[in-house]
Every structure is written in C-alpha cells, then in structure tokens.
Amino acid sequence: MANVNKSVTVTIPAPGRIPFSFHWLQKLLKQTVVMMVLLFLWEVAPRMGLVDQTFFPPFSIVAEGWWGLAVSGDLYDHFLASILRSLSGFGLAILIGIPLGLVIGWYPLANELLNPVLELFRNTAALALLPVFILLLGIGETSKIAIVIFACLFPILLNTINAVRNVDLLLIRSAKSMGLGSTQLFYKVILPASIPTIFTGIRMSGSASILVLIAAEMVGAKEGLGYLISYTQMNFQIPEMYAGIITIALLGLILNFMLVSIEKKLSKWKENANG
Amino acid sequence: MANVNKSVTVTIPAPGRIPFSFHWLQKLLKQTVVMMVLLFLWEVAPRMGLVDQTFFPPFSIVAEGWWGLAVSGDLYDHFLASILRSLSGFGLAILIGIPLGLVIGWYPLANELLNPVLELFRNTAALALLPVFILLLGIGETSKIAIVIFACLFPILLNTINAVRNVDLLLIRSAKSMGLGSTQLFYKVILPASIPTIFTGIRMSGSASILVLIAAEMVGAKEGLGYLISYTQMNFQIPEMYAGIITIALLGLILNFMLVSIEKKLSKWKENANG
Amino acid sequence: MTDKIQFNHVSKVFTIRDSNERKNGIKEFTAINNVHFSVKVGEFLTLVGPSGCGKSTLLDLLGGLTKPTSGQILIDGKPIKGPGLDRGIVFQQYALFPWKTAMGNIEFGLEAKEIPKKERTEIARHFLALVGLSGFENRYPHELSGGMKQRIAIARSLAYEPDVLLMDEPFAALDAQTRETLQTELLRIWEKTKKTIIFITHGIDEAVYLGERIAVMTSRPGTIKQMIQNPIHSRNLDEDIRSTPGFAQARHQIWDLLREEVHQSQAFERKNETA
Amino acid sequence: MTDKIQFNHVSKVFTIRDSNERKNGIKEFTAINNVHFSVKVGEFLTLVGPSGCGKSTLLDLLGGLTKPTSGQILIDGKPIKGPGLDRGIVFQQYALFPWKTAMGNIEFGLEAKEIPKKERTEIARHFLALVGLSGFENRYPHELSGGMKQRIAIARSLAYEPDVLLMDEPFAALDAQTRETLQTELLRIWEKTKKTIIFITHGIDEAVYLGERIAVMTSRPGTIKQMIQNPIHSRNLDEDIRSTPGFAQARHQIWDLLREEVHQSQAFERKNETA
Amino acid sequence: QKEKVAGTGDGEYETLKMNYEGTVGQVIYPELAEELGYLEPLELEWIGNTTSGPASIQNAATGQTDFGGAFNGAIIKLIASGAPLKSVIGYYGSDEETFNGYYVLEDSPIKDARDFIGKKVGMNTMGAHHESVLKEYLRQNGLTDEEIKQVTIVVVPPANTEQSLRQNQIDVAVLGGMLRDRALEKGGIRKVFSDYDLFGAFTAGSYVFTEQFIKENPNTVKKFVEATAKAIEWARTTPKEEVIARFEKIIEERDRKEETETIQYFKSTGIAEKGGYIHEQEFQVWLDWLEKSGELKKEEISLDDLFMNEFNPYEVELKKEE
C-alpha cells in the first residue's frame, strides 16, 4: 500500500486560544496534569476500597515494587532478555522479509503464485502456532525468536511486495528514458521509491514483535518481561507484576519512538510522514 | 492517517505472457498447484522422517483429525465460542472507539490532553494485561471480551481521531459556504469523509481480535479455538491441535475477507480502495 | 443598475507564525489593503492579479468564510454576517464531496435549504443538463474527468439559486480545449440566468474573454490597481473572438498593467525563497 | 539542414482488454496511423492535436519506450533501438524522483552516463543556474512549486546533453504566469543550445508562440493533418508577441484546423462515456 | 446464580450451587463425591478448567469460584499477600506409587543436589509444588541460598517436558503420573530424587475457601468437606480398577470433550491421611521454608490462619489417635 498523505490537518480553532509562544509549554503542562490525575486515581481507588487492594494495589506500592526490581538488577535482566529476543526476531524478519518481498514484488509470476499462501499465513494468528513452534523447536530461544519472526514477517513481506508493485510507473518510464538497465532501475528507482511503504510494514511489525513475545515468554522461559509477569502472578507478588506490565508498556513506547524517528529520517523527502 | 492511494500498479510484463482470455482460469490453476505442492510436502516430510512424525503429523492425519472434530460437532462449538467472543469484543470496540474518536478528533483540546495517554496504552502489549484483566474481571467471558476490546480499541480510536483531524479543509470550507451549521457539517462532511480511514483501523483490529483472543482462551477457558489448541496439546492429541490451528487460520481469512468486502462497499467512491 | 456588492475600504491582516524564528514569534501580515469597489446587479466582473496578491482572500471575505480586519462589505446594502446560500462559491480545486455522486453533490446545497427530496432531484437534473452532463447522474467524482468535475461544481453552485456566483480560478487546472469550452458555457449560463458573477483568474486571455469589467490588482498587499471596461461586446460564442484585433488590444493593455506587478511579486518571492 | 528525425509511415496498434465484455475479450486499438514526417537538426517543432489523438504515443515511440507496430523511426538515419541518452524526455507530470534533491535529480542521468561525481556536480550546478534555480540545490521536489519542479525536469533532460529534447505538454499543469515565463525561458535555452525540440501541447497559443513549425494532428487514430510553417520569426522575448496581429492570425488558422478535430473527438468521447 | 436458603440450622444450606474449575482429563474429589451421591443436595457448577494451582486459588480469592485447590506453599503465599483464605481439606500428595520424580538423562552428570547448580529444571508451573520441593531438596542437602538461586527453573508445557529433556533443552525434568510412565516406557532416563524420597508419604495440597465464604455459608462448606472427605476415603480404599472405571464414567458423562487416557495411569490418591485430614507438618514445612528464604517475615502468619480441620468428619477419630 503506497500511502501518500494528501490531506491537510484541520486545526479547528478553539475559542479563546492562548498566545502562541506559550503553546508548547502549556501543552506539556496540560498533558502532565492529565497523567497526574490518572496516577492519582490509581493511587486512590484501591485505598478507598473501590477495587480490591490485593489484586490492584495503589500506584505508590507498584512504584515501590518497580524500584525494588530495578535496584536488584532483576528488572534490567528481564528487560534485556526481552529486548534482545524482540530485536533479533524483528531484525531477522526484516532481513528475510525485505529481500523476499522485493523479489516477489518484482516478478509478477512469483506474486501470483504465492499470494494465496501468503494471505493464509498472514491471517493465521501467530499465537495459535506457539504450540507448534514449541513442539518443533523446543522451549529454548529458537522457538521464541521464531514466533517473533513469524509475527513480524508478514506485515513486512506484504508491504514490501505492495511497495514494489506500486512504484509510480511514471518514475520507471522516466528512468528508462535515461537509459537505465534492469539492475540499475531496481537499485536506483524501485528500492528508494519503496522505502516509505516498507517502513509502514516495519512499524506494524514492531508492536507485533512485543505482543507475541510477551505471550511466548509466559510459556517456557526463564527470563524476560513476559516471564516476570507470569512468575510474579503465580507467586502473588502483585505489585511486581504491575511493575513488569509498566515496563512492557515503556518498552513498547521506546520501540515505537525509535521506529518513528528512523522513519522520519528515511522519508524526510516525503511531504507528510505521519507517525 | 488519511491514506489516499495515488499510485499506479506496475505490471511488469513477464516474457511470453499467455493470451489474456485464459488468464483468470490459469491463475487459479497455478495457485491451486502451489497449494497442492505445499500440502504434498506436509504429507511427505513427516513420512520420510524429515520431521518428527509425533509432533508434526502428515497432512492426511491432520485432516482426519479435523474431520473427526467436525463430525462430532466439537469443532463447531469451539469455533462458535471463539467467533462470538471475537465479534462481541470487536463490535464493542467499534461502538466505543468510533464515537470516542470522533469526539476527541473534533475537539483539539481533548486530543491534546489525551494524546500521551492514548499513545501509552496503544503501545502496551494487550497480552501483558491479560493477568490484570483476569484479576479484575475474573476468568469468565468478561475478561476475555475485555482484552479483545482493549486490543481492538486503539487502532480504531487512533484512526478515527486522525481521520477527523485530516478531513480536507477544502471540503469543510465548501460545505460552510453552503450555509451548513456545526452539527450538519459533522454529519454530512466530517463523518463520511472519515469512513475510509476509520475502516483501516477496523481492519487492523480485526486481526488483533483473533490474535489476542487465542492467547486469552489458552488461559482459563472451557471452549474456544485457543482452548482447543492448548487442550489438545496437553493431551497429546497432536493432529487435533493442528486441526485447531487450521481452523483459526480459516477464521482469520474469513474475517479479513468480510472486512475487506464491507470496506470496498463503503468506499466504492474511492479511486483505489486496496485490500 | 443598482450595486449588488460593495467593498468599503476593506483590509485583511493575518497573524501568522514566524517559522524562521525559533522562539515561535508571531508576525502581522497584510493580505489585502483598502480594497474599495462595487459590482452591479447582473454584472460579470473578472479579477486578475499576480499570485499571492490576495484574490482568494477577497473571495473568502465575500463568501463570509473570514471577516475583514477593517472596512465593510455590503450585499444588497446590508453587511455580510457569515456564509449563506445567497452566494455560491466555486473553488479553484473542484471541492466535490467524493462520497457523493454527481447528483448527490448537486443536491447537497439543496438539502441544506431543506427542499423536499423529489423537488431536489428535479432541480439537480435540470442543472446537470444545463452543464451538459445528463447521463452522468450516478458517477462518483473520481469517475469524472477534470472538466466534468468542475462543471458539476458549477452546477452545484447554480442549483441553490444564489444571486451571486463567486468563482476562484475555476478553470485553472484544466487543459486548454476543455477550458475554452467551459468558458463559452459559462457565458451562456450567465446570459440565461443573469447572475452577478465575480470570476478570479490568472489568465489574461480568460479575463478579457469573460469579463464585462476587469479588475487588475497590485501585488502584495493587494489593492485594486485599475478597473477596465472591456471594449469587446459582441459575444458570438461560436466565433474565434480570441483571434480578433480588439481582443489582442485589450489583452495587451492588461498585459502591460500586470507585467510590472508580476515582476515585482516574483522578485519578492525569489528573495523570500532563497532566504 | 539535414533531417534529425524521420517518421516513415509509422503506426501503433494496442491490444486492450475489453472491459465491457464479461468474457475478458481483447480489442485492437489503433492509436496512431501512418504518421510520416521529418524534423531537421536544430528545429523547434510543436505538435498540437485533440485529446487522445496519440501525441504521447508518438513521443513514447520516439523515446524508445514502445515499438511501432509498423513503419520505422530513424534518428540520424539509424532506426531506434530503445531508450537512450541521445534523447531527453520531459514528461507531462513532473517525473522527478521524490527522494532526490533538485541537484540529485539533475545528476541522475549523469550517473547513468557514469560521469565522475565531481564533474557531475559541476554540470548540475550549471544547468540549475540555466533554469534560474541556483540556491535551490538541496530542496526536495515537494518543497518546490510546480513551476520550479518543471524547470528542474527540463534541467535534468538538458544536463546529459541529448541531441533531441522531447517535451510532452510540460507546462500544462502550471498557472498562466509561470507558464509564460517558462515558455520564454525555453526559447532562450533553445537559442543557446540549438537542440532539436519536439514539443507537444494542447494550447494553440503555446504552439504558435514556440514552434518554428507546427504539426496539427487529426483525432483518433492520429495522423498528421497539416504542417504549418509559423510566420512569426522576430523573437524579441520581452515583447508581448502574443498580442500582435500576426500572432492572432496564425492562432486563428490553427484554431480552425483544430476545431473540427476537437468537435469530432468530443462527440466520440461523449458517445463512449455514456455507453 | 447462587440460591440462598434462609436459616443456619443443620441441613439448611446457605448455597446450593458451587462454582468451581475442573481439571482437563481428570476427576477431582468433589466431582467424585457428587457422583457417589455424598454431596446432595449441593451441586457443582463447572465454569472452566484450571490452568494451575496458583491460578485456581487466586480465582477463589477473587470470587470467581467458590473453592480452589493448590499446593500448600502457594496457599501460604497468597494468604500472606493479603487474601483471607482458609484450607479445609487436603486433596493430593505423594506416596510410593504416586509421586513427582526429578529425572535426568541416563548419561547425565547430575547425581546429587550439588550437581543441580547452574542447571535448568523444567516443570509445568512455577511457584508451586515442584519448585518448592526442589528447593527444599537442595536446602536439605546443604546448598546455600546463593547456590539455590543458580538453579534455573523453566516452565515447560506438560506435553513438552519429556521432549525437552531428551533434546537437552533442560537438564532435569519433573515428571509425574502419565508423563512419568510414558517417559519410563521409552527408557533412557533416571530419577535423581522424588518428593516421596524426600518427605515420605505426605499430603501436599488443599482446597481453600475464602474466610468470608466460610462465615456466610458454614453449612454448605461443612457438607462440602464431609462429602469430599468421604469420596477421598472411597478412592483410597476401593480397588484401583474400580476407581478408574468410575472416573471414566464421570468423564464420559460430563461431556467436556476430553480423552480418558490420562485416567488410565491412576495408581493411588497419594493422600497421606484419612479423608484428607490436614496435619500441621504439611503446612509447617513450607512456612518454615518461606520464612528462611526471606519470602515471608517471621511470625507474619500462624498456622491457625492457614487451615482448619473442623469440618472434616474424620477429625474426631484422628484427634483421638494423636
């Protein structure tokens, strides 16, 4: 899907808008306030007995638990294990998906033949295959990384195929008129023109890599954030469990932020690369 | 993300292409052949001992297992349970996400305030919250549907917000020049203009709903395809496990197909609504 | 004849964000300055001027989409309150609603006027025929050529029977042949309906061909530089009036007037852009 | 003067899918028929004709992007083998590579010619200056106005020093002022470099203003209807040549020739479209 | 929906329907009690299958189910974390036929506790029986806390346990019941120790209710414990073949799309005492252990907080014996 963002952002002026120079600071302030209110609710609701304090401890206790894990170094170990798995699966998916997608997209026959198979795999929920991966690859790193690869591969592969197939015909003709051969055409036109669409796929894969990994780590792991959550849950260390969840959310935010930054850099020649 | 597909499909002519009139039939034939080859490999590889037959039974045995489940009615029960959960979670996410997104997108202040919170939630892997949902909502239907809602909500919500914010300013001005008030503007311009982008979100949610549900059903359920898989795995009914996986893949395909059809119908006024 | 529209010393100042300065400074920017002229009932006035001189701004003011910073605009002697169905705007880009058919688009303004469905259809059919597009009722905008789209936009503005038609370079994006055809058609419609028309254009030929009077604007900040009474009266629409000496002479006069303005504005822009 | 380009009874037939028929029928479609003319070295030929008469097809043939069905096209007496750097094409839409800066785009053809980096930059700078865009080296296409983009496209075609420049309605999408400026610039460049130029246009004014000779084509299937030697020779570029009686006369002659063709082609299209 | 019956006198049950989680392919004693008619007029309402002991008692604590069952150590942890639960009757344990063994490959270098350091032990749940027994074994054999920490615990789905061991993905596999019998049939593995070796015959896990549920439904709970105790006694004293046949019947009749294969491997209940009566020692071991390892503060919890036998019909008889 070669998505060209053609639209204009409509900023409907709010009545009584504040002078512009303060705007940025004001925004940050307001957003902080919203966050504080949410945390305050989290703190107060269990203390007032609105929710069961044992299973939904107040934020301060969760924060304490998080700090304990952080100081002991456990959190870092789990975090590291998860991010390494996620990144290696994700990275391998990129290394497999992009070249394969380029080839499939370039040869219409390949695309025609493989399309239904790819559609089938893409629509197979990765987690349904978790038992298969465990059966075939065991419970070690291999199966965890493999399932991350599986989950990440299809968004990247299908976006790459689409990107290649949707390169503007005009650009191809233009390059041909300048005497470019097939190889040069591929490297100098098809590839750069495809990058933004490919990156959409990469960004989709980024969140998939974490989602699937968490589930995989809950089964047959000895470290990682998914393991941390299920372990602490089983041992009724509820604050620590929430600490693990918060860490995963942060991991997701960081990964997304990184990908958006890279995307912006790579497609700075596009009008609106929206995050 | 208002994605307007501006690109042209480049069909690079393959050498020695076959006369057009047979094309469609030929394509189907070729694709069937590819599928058959894959199934043949699945059949032969375990029989030749390339993979462990216990954990990767030949296709015929899996098909037999599938047939057994289908005839006994078990498969239907599991399938029904899963699809009902998936659809109700998905449906509720739509019912919540779209109106909420419309409101947030329409009021810039709301968007400004809530943006970081939404980003945080969006990047929190839904499955990490599975223990929390179970703790708070129990192991019944509520928590399973709730996690499906969570997973589906954010793609829909964020796409709706973006859709509203990116409505072409020109159309708004045009409608205003015809004397439309705020309410009419919303119903007659903002809403229809947003539909395609909203639908992108809905389609993303569709696959998320299945992925997450499978994982949720693996923990604490008494029926559903996820339960079927984990249960059969525990009981060494490996062919039945594969049968469950195949059924999930089919469920994914069907849901995707349905959503793409609806999308095509709703955005037939668009140049290229690509699936 | 009485005055239909009166501009009384109208100025418009925008406050814009100064993107050059880091500190989010604000800048005042005078788009049009002390514009003072009037248009008679049933008159066809064309308005030419260099790019960025404030032509569209002037039209927005007249359409009630923005308010003047100083001065007053009167229609039928009364000041403008906001947008209204007494004025129809045809925007430079065809601002058709992409999700509505040709018919639906023409009916749009009529819906706002709350005319019953049946009557609406009748009126829409009439105007569709007027712009020569009977038989295209159910086409969506993307299924129409540029010229057809613009004709629909004109039909839409005519359909709700505004007294005044405001047209902002409506033919700019069309190819020469279509443009000439539409110009001829517009004159026919004007003669038939006797609306008051203000027509903005970049093209000197167009201004001379269409206008009873031609207003030439200065470059930024825009004011009316000169009002020219067009000497060409005989409107035999099937004759090649553009190739007559009278046309060439009028054209030359405006060319001279505009030349200094265009040079001035281009020099200004180049300075700005390289800065 | 010797002939640079020779069209020897060239015809082009497309086989197209018949979308009306259900059975995927094929239809033969003659785009141009028995085109026979030649262009001298250093000549500026303009080509006018109704929409769809095969002008672009003719240019594609000349550029080597497609092959004639019958007949032969010679350049310097030798038949065309394929695309080559001896001919430069400027396409109707600015076919700039969006991921390359203005400089990068101009250098593109030079890269294909394997000119060393340093020299490339020098040449590119020279041509950037020639089209009056020094200082815009590092802008990406989306940061340039339409007129600027087209000037870059022209500079790119000039940069690799083709003997023949093929231009397909290069100024069609520009506003009138920019168009006139570019026309003047093109004539300047032509006088400086003495290239052979074939220039396709819809605009009669443009054809008369630019061409030494003007080829008028019939409507579909296109052939050369008439070759007109343009009587206007004195090219004082700062004079308003378009307002002289000589110009008006030449314009009128072509207008008459085209009128019947345009009517014929429009009738044909309307029939087709309502079908 | 629970049907409340007014009054608190004998025979008037406050709640007639009890929500519970079952176990795939197995029959739990309350189910057996229902089958044998001991439970009447109470009824069991199956709401799903449990995934692990800790999850089961957690669901009981949050009111998802009315009772749950888990390893005694897990029960202590949950009570310590603030959930007011009470164990009422034991329901599983180890004896010489039914036990969990810690197996290694025939040629493995692991011979005794010291060899576990730095190795991976695969088991199907964390925080429960297998883990605690392992740690107790290591502790009894003189390993320090530091050394015990170096033994890695890996969660492995039951179906994969044997395979993982044979593929060297884990060094030690905890095997019991059907899994153990199947693995032993194939051969090539040997036992390092078992929970039975360590403790002798002992009851390891109990059913729990929330204190609130017990307070509000004393008669129901009493009836439940009585019936379950009698069912346990029945299973303890009836010939194996007959028990298996009864289990098979129950499984077939309840129609939960299960296999009856697992049940064929039933050998004994493993419950050490009559009617599932809970001995102090069965909690004390884990309490001590948790206190020593620092997971619990000393005297944070007393035995009285953990269990009660007063509903058990065999209490009187057994108390006398003591």
Ligand SMILES: Nc1ncnc2c1ncn2[C@@H]1O[C@H](COP(=O)(O)OP(=O)(O)OP(=O)(O)O)[C@@H](O)[C@H]1O
């Ligand atoms: N909403 C706005 N905020 C700030 N500046 C504006 C706004 N609208 C227009 N301008 C500025 O006012 C000037 C006049 O704009 P306007 O669109 O009226 O020009 P124009 O004569 O229609 O030009 P063109 O012929 O290119 O359409 C321009 O410099 C433009 O940048």
Ligand SMILES: Nc1ncnc2c1ncn2[C@@H]1O[C@H](COP(=O)(O)OP(=O)(O)OP(=O)(O)O)[C@@H](O)[C@H]1O
């Ligand atoms: N690749 C192709 N396959 C089939 N038909 C084609 C192809 N290219 C062009 N045609 C058809 O040939 C005819 C001539 O097309 P061409 O683009 O040369 O016209 P043109 O004179 O350039 O028109 P315009 O002025 O609108 O650009 C058109 O009817 C077009 O539909």
Ligand SMILES: [Mg+2]
């Ligand atoms: Mg304008």
Ligand SMILES: [Mg+2]
């Ligand atoms: Mg063309």
